[in-house]
Structure formats: structure tokens, C-alpha cells
Amino acid sequence: MNSVAVPGKYHGLRSFAFGDGPELADDLLDLVIRGVKTATCCTPDEPNLSAPGERWVVLDGRGTPACVIETTEVTARRFGEVDAGFAHDEGEGDRSLDYWRRAHRDYFGRQGKFSDDMLLICERFRLIEVLDNRLAS
Known part of the structure; x- marks a missing residue:
């Protein structure tokens, strides 16, 4: 069972993991925490x-x-409308728009969802609290 207790003030919040597998979830989580x-x-x-x-x-x-x-901001954009600033804020790879496009083409392709004009919900967020002290630096 999970060994990290969620403080009472966060009970009832929805939960999710980034990505589409354990390794990607951990890699993206590390970027959030840093x-x-x-x-x-x-x-x-x-x-x-x-x-x-x-x-x-x-x-x-x-x-x-x-x-x-x-969550601090939510916008809807087509794949081709995602700009360099958003790609940078996603924090992956070299943080360039080219990297973002390749990585997300692959990610959504694995799900059978990719198209050049697909609609995306783009979200910006801020870190509130690290719950697992082993992850904090």
C-alpha cells in the first residue's frame, strides 16, 4: 500500500499521474518537484x-x-497553436518547441489520438506542497 499519507487538508482532492507509464510519471514528477x-x-x-x-x-x-x-490557467489550443513559451513551461527535454512537438506527437500517437489539428487543453499550475520528503531537495 502507499506509504505517504495525504494530509487531511488535501483529502477529497482528485489525483493523477503524469504521462502514460510509471517511468514517464516519475520523470515528469521530478520536473514538477524541481x-x-x-x-x-x-x-x-x-x-x-x-x-x-x-x-x-x-x-x-x-x-x-x-x-x-x-491549476492557475487553462486554455484550449490546437496542436499547431502551442507556442514556445508553453513548450518551455512544460519543462521536458531541451524545453524547445521542436522537442515539445516531437515528444507530444509520440505521446498522443501511442494513444491513437494524434492529429496536426487536434484540440488540446493546456494547463499551467504551481507546486503547493511536496508530500514525500524523500523527493524534496
């Missing part, structure tokens, strides 16, 4: 759509609660 990743995106049909002010418990690749984030 303050590098402050944005993410998903398709409109995913269950983890958020609204500004909503807080989430982020899970690691094993499903253990790791941190709490708060």
Missing part, C-alpha cells in the same frame, strides 16, 4: 480536466501520493 515543469496538456476527453484554482494530488509511477499542485 520547479522545471509548470504546465501540462491533455485531450478534452481525458478525465483529469481542471479549472483554475483546483488542486490535485500528483502520484508517482507506483501510485504513491507525491505532491499537490494548483
Whole structure:
């Protein structure tokens, strides 16, 4: 069972893990905790759509609660409309728009969802609290 207790003030929050597998979840979580990743995106049909002010418990690749984030901005954009600033805030790879496009083409392709004009829900967030002290630096 998960060894990290979620403080009472966060009980009732929805939870999710980044990515589509344990390794990617852990890699992206590490970027969040280090303050590098402050944005993410998903398709409109995913269950983890958020609204500004909503807080989430982020899970690691094993499903253990790791941190709490708060959504600060949500916008809808087509894949080709994502700009360099958003790509940078997603924090992945070299943080360039070219890297973002390659990585997300692959990610959404694995899910069978990719198209050049696909609609994305682009979210910016801030880290509220790290729940697993082993992850804090």
C-alpha cells in the first residue's frame, strides 16, 4: 500500500499521474518537484480536466501520493497553436518547441489520438506542497 499519507487538508482532492507509464510519471514528477515543469496538456476527453484554482494530488509511477499542485490557467489550443513559451513551461527535454512537438506527437500517437489539428487543453499550475520528503531537495 502507499506509504505517504495525504494530509487531511488535501483529502477529497482528485489525483493523477503524469504521462502514460510509471517511468514517464516519475520523470515528469521530478520536473514538477524541481520547479522545471509548470504546465501540462491533455485531450478534452481525458478525465483529469481542471479549472483554475483546483488542486490535485500528483502520484508517482507506483501510485504513491507525491505532491499537490494548483491549476492557475487553462486554455484550449490546437496542436499547431502551442507556442514556445508553453513548450518551455512544460519543462521536458531541451524545453524547445521542436522537442515539445516531437515528444507530444509520440505521446498522443501511442494513444491513437494524434492529429496536426487536434484540440488540446493546456494547463499551467504551481507546486503547493511536496508530500514525500524523500523527493524534496
